Amino acid sequence: MGKWWRxxxxxxxxxxxxxxxYQCLDCSQCYDKRKYPFEEGEDAWFHGWHLNLFPSHALAxxxxxEKQFRYPIPVVATNCHYGxxxxxxxxxxxxxxxxxxKLYLYTEGLFLCRKCLKLAYSTQNRSDTDRIIGKKWxxxxxxxxxxxxxxxxxxxxHQKTFDRIRDKIWRLEELAMQKIGEAFGxxx
Ligand SMILES: [Zn+2]
Numbered sequence: 001m002g003k004w005w006r007x008x009x010x011x012x013x014x015x016x017x018x019x020x021x022y023q024c025l026d027c028s029q030c031y032d033k034r035k036y037p038f039e040e041g042e043d044a045w046f047h048g049w050h051l052n053l054f055p056s057h058a059l060a061x062x063x064x065x066e067k068q069f070r071y072p073i074p075v076v077a078t079n080c081h082y083g084x085x086x087x088x089x090x091x092x093x094x095x096x097x098x099x100x101x102k103l104y105l106y107t108e109g110l111f112l113c114r115k116c117l118k119l120a121y122s123t124q125n126r127s128d129t130d131r132i133i134g135k136k137w138x139x140x141x142x143x144x145x146x147x148x149x150x151x152x153x154x155x156x157x158h159q160k161t162f163d164r165i166r167d168k169i170w171r172l173e174e175l176a177m178q179k180i181g182e183a184f185g186x187x188x
Contacts, residue, residue, distance in 0.1 A: 023046070023047040023049075023104070023105040024102050024103065024104050024105070025046050025049075025051075025058075025073075025089070025102065025103045025104070025105070025111045026101070026102050027075070027087050027088055027089050027100075027101050027102065027103075028087075028101065030044065030046075030051075030053060030058060030087070031053075031075060031077075031087035032085075032086060032087055038053065038054075038055055040054055040055075041053070041054055041059070044058075047105065047147075049061070049105070049109050051073075054075075055075070056074065056075055057072040057073055057074045057075050058072070058073045058075060058089070059071075059072055059073075060072075060073055060092070060109060060110075060111060061109045062107075062108060062109045062110045063108040063109050071092055071110075072092065073089050073090070073092045073103065073111060074089070074090040074092070074097070075087055075088070075089060075090070076088050076090060076099065088100060088101060089101070089102075089103050089111075089113075091103065091112060091113035091115075091116055092110075092111065092112070093112060093113075093116050096112075096113060096115070096116050098113045098115060098116075100113040100114065102114070104117050107177060108177065128179055129176055129179040132172050132175050132176045132179065133172075133176050135172055136148075136169055136172040136173055136176060139151075139165065139168065139169050139172070140169060143165065148169055148170065148173055151165075151166065151169070
């Protein structure tokens with residue numbers, strides 16, 4: 001094992017609350033805080049995931065094994081006490097439909113509510129998946145990044161060493177996606 005590995009382990013790295021590891025789709029940002037009226041099907045990007053926004057739903061894309069599925073995330077509005085409206089997502093999983101201000105990225109382009117996310121991870125693969133995701137984020141944070149894309153090479157580190165670390169991050173990402181995919185098969 002290289003030094004980077006010992007580094008985060010010796011730091012006593014503990015995975016933070018699981019939900020923090022996931023990218024989140026915030027209904028306030030998509031709908032409440034808009035300054036301009038809607039165009040039907042307006043393009044929006046969140047963390048690199050593409051959505052089309054409609055007043056009644058957001059259309060998202062789930063990619064699984066090179067296939068793509070478009071799926072709607074229903075949007076409902078409630079009236080505020082002092083006027084105006086608040087918007088909520090309904091969890092896109094038909095068995096759930098829970099009203100939720102935020103959804104979390106579960107796997108390739110699929111956003112779920114907090115409850116479903118937890119449920120998805122309470123499968124037998126959970127500890128494995130968590131461990132893998134934990135490792136991935138520990139590496140990303142160690143190299144000053146917020147995502148797989150923007151880690152930085154520390155001064156004095158060889159490019160080769162750095163490339164190996166970046167490969168490692170991508171392998172962890174692939175592995176996590178694979179585990180999550182397996183879990184989703186059980187879960188749906
Ligand atoms: Zn749900």
